[in-house]
Amino acid sequence: MSTNMKQKPVLIIGGSGVVGSRAARALRWLQPKLPITIGARDQLKANALARELGGADAVKIDLERQDLGLPPGAAYSAVVTLLKDDSLRSMKYAQAQGVPYISFSDFVFDIGPAVAHYIHKPASAPVLFLGHFLGGTVTLATLHFAREFRKLHSIEISAVFDEEDVGGPAAQGDMERVAKGVPNPLILEDGKWIWAHGDDAVRGFKGVDGTQWQGRAYPLLDVPSLAAATDARSIRLDFALRPAASRPRGQGISHEVIIELTGEKQDGTTGRVRHELVDGDAHSGLSARGVALAVERLLGLAGGPPVAPGLYNPEGLLDPAYVIERLRESGTRIQRA
Template sequence: MSTHKQNPVLIVGGSGTVGSLTARQLRRLQPELPITIGGRDVARAEAVARELGHADATRVDLTRPDLGQPEGRAYSAVVMFLKDDSLNSLRYAQALGVPYQGISTALFEVAPEVALHMARPQRSALLMNTTWLAGAATAGVLHFGREFKTLDSIAIGGVLDEQDVGGPAAYADLDRMTKSAANMLLLENGRWRWVNSTEGLRTFRDSSGQEVQGQAYSLQDIMGLAASTNARSVRSDIFIGTSAARRRGEPFSTEIILELEGTRHDGRPARARHELIHPAGQAPVTAVGVAVGVERLLGLAGGAPVAPGLYQPNGLIEPEYLLRRLQEAGLLIRGA
């Protein structure tokens, strides 16, 4: 698809740690796509825009329904890298009739966004991408899950180095998501359960074989994967501490440990373990996931532009395509 006449993608928070990485990944994937870096600090946004080329910057005011944008300003999509408690950013995308992608709305916070979509279902495609590292874990499960005729159990273990939490927006998201909800959601033996901090503990092995204690972490992966696979048990856990790479004296890394159980196509019961590791941490993984989401929404990869509707990555993004793009950006995949 030619993009020479396309309106720019507005990346709100695009001068932050992950936002700027996403802008660079999007520029790598789509060299001709115009991009607008939005934020409160225009000087920082302009610096990122200059580096990207074919980009500009704008001041964004989330307290205003028009985000402080000039009348008549047009965008092709809105991407949010921080929690917008007003939801003015989503309303703005709906007013323009363009797709919207967010990565900061926790599972227990989805109701206002869903309600806003239901009130205007024909206005925008809404990609709810608050999944572990913007769809990376979900893509891994769906890809390797094809080795099974039926999947019975899915367990995701995220290893986040304590030095790799990210910038202020990412830290605020993590702090809110881990402290605001007293309980976490998981699917266990066919029943949805809210578990407390004690019930939600799970020990799993990281890439070095060391046991770490994870805590149930309710992101949208579990809902999407349960719907896509019909597994009877689905959970996602996070361990925050020292990554295996840093224990070896190397810079921090991030890991996604996937443990699958089910029945193979030949009828045999089986278990599989796969490790997705990025030696530069979580930010480049998230950046690729969001960039691929933008591509898909705009019809630049994977099919035609996405029609208005409510989406998660499992129903929109081809797992193999996302994994390939992640590997190009340095992701290592190991099976065990």
């Protein structure tokens, strides 16, 4: 990467929000000298965050304008959009500048327009879909654990969130879109894609402490990503909410992820393996780490040279083993159960 490219800041749209502010801090932790621009409507919060980070500034974003309301001649090394941009103006802006673009808030049913824009200008910029569970970290952890298998048969991912872990306005808006139920969550069942509803959309699973939960499928991009990256014939992702009243005394908000893999192992035997990720933080923390790792990789600051124009999922860019290492460093407990 050229020195000039390194000096251009990363523009984080929605950067003063719950995930955005944590993503900016995580990026600063990974890359202490990387310039960052916090793009937000709330300038007081954005300016305060920029001062905290150091080597950062803040700008007001207007998604109703083609130039996003940014100053003429503004230049960035990447554009990270951490809210739902129905206009896709942030993507078009990144394509026009020829810099990497990260789309964080797209569900599996949202990506059609962005795919069409990429196809129209495939050589303009790298475009990363990151509408995955916890910023792509769970898909990458799953692929790391899958290396134990010669052939995967099924992938079942379960998660338990605290009912008070609702995130900020952007996250709540995403939840409201899903709550409308159109379309239903996408799962892979015995080699066939189905939009699950009724009994197909719910599944029981055992939590880390042995509690039995009733989870519901969620329409994130992990399922098609894992289907493309593995030979598993059945893949699904289900969430359950933990009532705040059931938390152990003195324990704050936390979340857990269970990854269960079934298939043929390297020694030829068939078996089922369970891995657990426990994070004593709101889910925005792990999501933010995923965003920061993706930015670092796109810019060529870790894991290889700057990424060429193309359409990417996180597993096409990031090394699963590197992600697992970074998660452990940041306090996520990862164990084989």
